[in-house]
Amino acid sequence: MTRQQHLGWFLARGFGPHGWGHDYLDWNYDWTRPDLYVESARALEQAGVDLLIIEDAPSLGSPETIDLRVRQAFGGPKHDPLLLAPYLFAATQHLGIVPTVNPAAVLPYTGARQLATLQHLSGGRFGLNLVTDTGSARHFSDAPPLGHDAAYDRAEEWLDGVRSLWRSWDDGALIADPGAVGPGGTRTGGRYADGGLLRPVRHRGEHFAFDGPLNALPFADGADGEPVIVSPGGSGRGLAFAGANSDVQLALTPLTERSVRDYRAKVHAAARASGRALEHVKVLFAIKPVLVSSPQEADRLVAASANPDDGTLWRIAEQQSSDLETDLTALDLDKPLPTGLFGDHVSHGSIKRLVGEHDLATTPLRVLLGGLARLGRIADRTGWVGTAGEFADLIEELGEWGNDGVLLWGDLHPVTVHRTLDELVPILRRRGILRTEWADGGLRANLRAF
């Protein structure tokens, strides 16, 4: 039987000048204003996309590599996506909005209150993409950055703390009884809340110390009414975090049956170890469609990408230098990377994306970058170039392997949304893969509907 799949959209370059250098900038949208996102969010909702995730990093990165990050706007500037969310809620009715939050940058009490406010404002359509990047540490204190796993430990402590604040109003604490209207129209006996049922919450942890209770309303459905937690870390520690804590895990992995099943099994093992229901953790595999109108056009694009010129390789090196906060443009294209080039703060996932299955010690940089330049066909699972029908085949096949959904990865612009979805959505609907109606109860209810 065809299995329905969830669709997410990932605005991969954050709330910034994403799309810089592309022709669609000529549409004259201003990335600092809401219209671009509002129009795109409406189109996503119309298409049946469950959630829009907005990438973020609070920092422009280390002082030595700032120019690499801003030169082509690969790594900034970026505005705070939490503050964009209300514009998108106001323009839609069902779409989940999920900005990225880094626990290093937000105190648990402040975070719990802001996120609760957004969850109430949106009628339960809010979520946060919880990340553990430590490259921004210097903006928040003079303590040295945490190591990779320690940053996950901190994120877990942060989330536990935030949840304890969200749960600091016991059942019955919110009364909201206006009382009775007596003779003469005077109101008597009303009571809004019972302060005796608010828990003090005293948190003294390794990374945070704060007291409650939270000065914000509790959620009507208890824990099921809390903002949805999304996580993207692909390391062993990242998958363990997802299984224990997340409603949605964003997965970047080759889309072979074995790797998809392995990835899901690791997340599920961690969920099981934490006593969670496996169907409460949805895994969305990232796909970056390059849609073309015919298989022949796809073959032409793929063939042309096999021999990238040096200019193309330098452009990729610039983008990678921004992502890895490591200056690849200063290296010799024909030599392997120097040992110890990447600091501990650099994402394992990003390094793996560059290196792939190559031997880091012996492979020239040209070959690594050439690997990123090379396009492949979706039809044989070597890349992302294909027709809408071929993408629908992939999404359907993922469902046959037990998968929950896919994450469409790209800029957010009406042009990119329509280019990606105009043909794909009708095919998915005809095959019964894509939702045709919304659940009642916000983002978590939509995620749990299938």
Ligand SMILES: Cc1cc2nc3c(=O)[nH]c(=O)nc-3n(C[C@H](O)[C@H](O)[C@H](O)COP(=O)(O)O)c2cc1C
């Ligand atoms: C789909 C996806 C989305 C991501 N979004 C962000 C993001 O918005 N901000 C960020 O700092 N890192 C983001 N990351 C990177 C990981 O969260 C980051 O590498 C993490 O801190 C450590 O990951 P690791 O467990 O893979 O080593 C994303 C990764 C993936 C695969």
